[in-house]
Amino acid sequence: MRVLVAEDDPGLRSVLARGLREHGYVVDAVGDGADAVAYALTYEYEVIVLDWRMPKADGMDVLARLRARGTRTPILMLTARDTHADRVAGLDAGADDYLVKPFDFSELLARLRALQRRPAQAPAHSLHVGEVHFDPATRIVSYRGEPIDLTSTEMGILEVLLRRSPSVVTRLSIASQVWDDEADAVGSNTIDVHIGRLRNKLRDTGAVITTVRGLGYRLEQQ
Template sequence: WRMPHASGLDVVSWARRHSHPAAMLMLTARDTLPDRIEGLDAGADDYLVKPFDFGELLARVRALQRRPRNVDAPVLSRGQLALDPVRHQVTVRGAPLSLTSTEYNILELLLRRSPAVVDRKAIAEHAWHDETQPLGSNAIDVQLSRLRAKLPASGVRIVTVRGAGYRLEAA
């Protein structure tokens, strides 16, 4: 689990949340059954405990390479807006839409949960999951304002649901 700036579980979980298609093998000294279950449930495709035989490691890597990867994750769309999580690309009517990584993360969350309302806490956790500094009081408002300004041609808008959060709806 120990890595310089994050735990292995955090890295695997983040990659899976962001639809990263890479095969992941956890190589660790954590050898209890609960540790192995936690690693696999976090998103690892395989789990190997130290010490290990190098031949076994190579065989496991070859086995992972033989497995088909689901690289065709569904494109999220609403109105004329489409978000491709594999290519990390957003288009409006087929034309690329330039977004910052924070704007992309917020839009992805709203699309994934649409038509449900998404609260501010969920937005902060999804958009700034790797930040160590506390967010400014208006950070979410600023990002939503910038994102709203980029969406008029998309046929969708971000609606504020007072006291509850935000949702996407047809413009």
């Protein structure tokens, strides 16, 4: 799952990006509001973590621009401003949640999981094809109640395919959601290798990944 982190403090930005990647997220990290808007309008994100005070455009300005453009991605406002009026202003401007610095990283993760579960972004708590289930909150993939051991990359690919099933998902879309640098994945056989491994792990589950030549991949029930 791809997340955008917009934070002007380089130390905190690095810590957030590293911590989220360790928990299976694909992270784009930017240091100013102008880049935040550009990235948010270019890529598909499950959640955006947005600092209030940033150069070029502050968090409130970024919120206004994105909501005006119709962006419905859940946004978590991250800020040292902790008054009641500040919270109200942030939420009224279009933020979906509000976390005050300093904060515990485990709370940030919990809030991100809660935003992922919201109906606008995830129609069902558990994504599934046939009897293969994926829980976005726990990051557990199972077949008939038994866990399937997947790498974080394989899990990311499966999540993208499940969310779009039974539609075809392009290689570029998979790369942009699962890899930090999608160009590296698209320009090599990296995606094919991981798809092959994922197919092997889904063997005998009835969930089949079909290659649609010239377009991408489709996940469907056999």
